Amino acid sequence: MSADTTAINRHMTHFDRHSSFWLFGYGSLIWKADFPFLERRPAWIEGWARRFWQGSHDHRGTAEAPGRVVTLVREPGARCHGMAYRIEPDTLGALDLREKNGYLREKVELHLDGGGVEEGLVYLATADNAAFLGEAPLAAMAGQIARARGPSGSNRDYLINLALSLAALNARDAHVDALVAALPEQD
Numbered sequence: 001m002s003a004d005t006t007a008i009n010r011h012m013t014h015f016d017r018h019s020s021f022w023l024f025g026y027g028s029l030i031w032k033a034d035f036p037f038l039e040r041r042p043a044w045i046e047g048w049a050r051r052f053w054q055g056s057h058d059h060r061g062t063a064e065a066p067g068r069v070v071t072l073v074r075e076p077g078a079r080c081h082g083m084a085y086r087i088e089p090d091t092l093g094a095l096d097l098r099e100k101n102g103y104l105r106e107k108v109e110l111h112l113d114g115g116g117v118e119e120g121l122v123y124l125a126t127a128d129n130a131a132f133l134g135e136a137p138l139a140a141m142a143g144q145i146a147r148a149r150g151p152s153g154s155n156r157d158y159l160i161n162l163a164l165s166l167a168a169l170n171a172r173d174a175h176v177d178a179l180v181a182a183l184p185e186q187d
């Protein structure tokens with residue numbers, strides 16, 4: 001699959017006729033909400049685990065030296081915490097551009113903190129996209145994150161921001177914490 005998913009995502013019209021719907025963010029969408037939203041609530045999804053297995057050529061790395069950012073992988077019994085935003089369909093165009101490096105719109109059932117289960121949308125990057133990196137030894141992943149930098153800033157900041165946001169949500173993630181602990185010292 002091409003790394004640029006904007007054209008594919010335009011065909012996923014499931015939410016187009018809703019006046020508003022929930023978007024679930026589990027990576028930079030937790031702390032970098034640079035899009036309009038009507039409300040936001042902490043939320044979680046079940047059966048998915050967050051993993052730093054997606055390459056980033058356009059935000060936290062380059063084509064020559066990709067960074068590592070998160071995607072979701074299926075894991076029975078897992079719970080992934082994040083932030084849900086109630087958005088209007090018009091907002092999807094900008095989100096498609098932001099998430100264009102391999103992420104596809106997917107339907108997901110999300111659980112809102114404080115009660116309520118809703119059908120929502122998530123951007124996830126599957127193993128067949130051109131930017132997918134997959135698993136690597138922890139030290140190799142942490143080393144790549146420590147070195148990479150792209151137009152949106154350093155890959156290290158992406159990881160640290162995610163860890164801090166999850167801690168603020170009282171929703172720490174062992175995979176994220178292990179990568180933070182494995183980061184080499186900054187020069």
Ligand code: SIN
Pocket residue numbers: 024025026027028029030069070071099123
């Ligand atoms: C997300 O945050 O939900 C998707 C991955 C990212 O943009 O970091």
